[in-house]
Every structure is written in C-alpha cells, then in structure tokens.
Amino acid sequence: MRTKLTIFGLIAFALLSYGLYQAMIVAPTEATMGNVQRIFYYHVPSAWTAFLMFFANFLASAWYLIKRGPRADAFALASAEVGVVFCTVVLITGPLWARPVWGIWWTWDARLTTTLILWLIYVSYLILRRYSSGGQTPVLAATLAIFGFIDVPIVYLSIRYFRTQHPQPVIAGGQGSGIDPLMLKALLINWLAFLVFGAIVLWVRYKLERARQQVEEAHALREEQQYEEKPLINARAIR
C-alpha cells in the first residue's frame, strides 16, 4: 500500500504542479476580469470533484442499504468527508472571485445556494455519524444520504425559480458559450489533478475506516467469546 501511495502521490504532485503552471502562466488573461479569473481553474475542478464525491456517497449508501457490506459504509463515509472538503474549497474560492467581479461576496443565486445547501446536508450527515453509536450508525447515515441526495434537484429547481446570478456554464452551455482552448486545457488538467488528489485522499480515508471497522469487529468478537468462554479464533476470519 505504501509504494502505491508514493507512486500516486508523485503523479498527483506532478499533475498539480503542471496544472498550476498552466493556470497561472500559459492560460491567457481573461479580457474583462483580468487575473482574478484564474481562480476559475481551482473553483470549477473542486466543484466537479465535490459533486462526484457526493454522487459516490449516494451510490455507496444505496449499496449499503441493499447489501449491508461494511466496505460500502466505509466508502460512503470517506467520500462524504472528502466531498465536504472540496465543497468547502468551492465555497471559499467562489466569494474570493465574486467580490472583485460582482462587487459582492455572496448572493442567493441558484448554484451558490444549491452548493451551500449541499454542503449543509453533508455536514449534517457527518454530524449524524459522529453522534450515533454502534451498529446502527451506517443504516441511519445511509438513509440520510439518500434523503439528502434526492433533495438536491428540488433545491436546485426551487432556487432557480427564486433568482439566478451565477455565470452561465461556459463549457457546452449553449450559444455564446465556449472558452479559449488554452483555458480549457488548464481547466481540464487541473480537474484531472484534483481528481487524482481527491482519489488518493479518499483511498487513504477508506483504508483508515476499514481498519477502524476491523478493530471494532475484533473487539466485539473477543468480548463475545470471553462471555461464552470459548477459545479465541483468528479475528481475521471475519472480513
């Protein structure tokens, strides 16, 4: 695991460095916004990564409710945590850009509000995990994850009707959209870098959670056996 981690870490480091170079030096300066637009290369990849993590969390939670495997639960926890971190990056870089460009830090626009509510939902998911104990945590958490996920389209629909200010999608966003190829390149490289980096963090967190589960299972098994006064069998026999 350690060698693999080193290799993937180096790949992520190289990609992030190359992405930084592309975003800061190679990509042309935006005509009206100037250099502040360069935050876009970090804001958008973080957002895409966060949404992907939340989607992974939904899949893992649904899988857990169907199959009840501890691996799915560990994956759900790890993806929610990493997703919240990336979502926090989105919510911090957004206002940093909005202040010089819009003249305001924050507005209750469809995408901003949806992202904020998404963040709130997954923070509440992590709080629920923190405050529930024992074997019921995964079931409660998975259920809340399902509820949170089906809430997202409703949130988006409602706030879209409410008001909208966020820039329209610049990539594949219909007429008049499209960006300089060098900008697109910088964006995509940064997204790839963030994905690899996010995947590494996800993987490490997943391994950590699996180890914690196994320790817990071993403890439970041992207590059970002491109670029954039977000899201890190999604790690794359980998954």
Place this chain on the structure above:
Amino acid sequence: MSSLAAVFKSTLAKDLRMEWRSKDAINSMLFFALLVVVIFSFSFDPTAEESRQIAGGLIWVAFLFAAVVALNQTWARELRNQVLDAYRISPAPANSLFLAKTVGNFIFVGVLELLMAPLFVMFYNLRPIGPVWELAVVGALGTWALVVNGTFFAAMSIRTRSREVMLPLILFPVSIPALLAMVEATTAILTGDSSPVFWMNLLAVYDLVFTTACLLLFETILNAE
C-alpha cells in the same frame, strides 16, 4: 391491508387520546410559537406594509421551530416503554406505525397553526390581498412537508446520543426547499404581488417525493439495531 388500517387507527387513536389528556406537545408548542412571535415583533418592529412582506417568513419559522418540539416527543415515549422493540418482533406493518405518527403530528401542528394564525393577524396587522383559501392549501402542504420528514428524522435522531439537538440539525438542511416554497407562497398570497402556483406545485412534489422515500425506508430505520 386490514392490519395496516387497524394498526394505523389504534396507534393514532392512542396518541390523540394521550395528547388530549396530557396536552404536553400542544402546550409547549403553543407557548414556544407565541414567544417566537413576540420576540420577532420586538426585534424587527415592522410597519404594516413591511410586516406583510416578512410575515410569511416569520409564520413558517415560528411553526418550524415549534414543530420540532412536538416531533422530538414523537418516539420518546415509545422508546422508553420498549414499544419499538415490541413492534420490531410483531408482524405489524412498520409503515402503518409511521403513517399514524405522521398524521398525529400533522394534527398537532395543524391545531397549533389554527390557534396561532389569529394571533399573527393581530400582532402584525395582516390583511391578505390574495385569495385566503390558498393559504389553507399552502398550510396543509407545508405542514405535511415538515411533519413527514420530521417524524422520520425523529425516529433517526432518537437513536443518537444528543437526541433533542440532533433532530433540527438533520431535519433543517433537507427541509430548506420546502421552507422556501412555504414562505414564498405565503408571501405571494399575503402581498398579492405574484402567483403562488409554482410554489404550491413544488410543495406538492416535495411532499410526494419524500412521503414515498419515508415509506420505502421506514422499516429499515425501525429495524436498525
């Protein structure tokens, strides 16, 4: 089917009878909502025109906070007396228990709203410009949106360490679109500026989606060990 209806009826009748005799939930909700109304009135000190603009928000925030008081009590008694354990080993359908609890909470919060509405009208000098019957529809849809998820999440939060604090923490984020729809629809009716139809439809969709989700997942929650 008949057991579904029988369990539903007996649970609901039991809850209503207990509430009628003790008046625990309704008293604490009423007093809490009254406090919210008075405190808001002092903090914002609105004129008649302003109060028409903000009343929709105030009403629903007061009802939301008050509803949490009742929702928190939904399962506490059942847990204390091991009713949930008994329920788990009995063949009774889980969803009829859930529906009975939800309808019970709907009635409690509905009664609260009926009692509080005149007070709101008095304190904030409200006179709706739009049609009044729409307020009843928004009230019913909005209350259902609050209590259906609230009852479900209360069954989850009862199993965590800090029970009473946990419910709003997990209920409010998911309820934000419903709350927005209730507030916007109520404001639209009170001011007569715009049509509340979109928000009423949104509430109906929200109710439908989450009632289905609750019914599909309640048995899982009830049996979580």
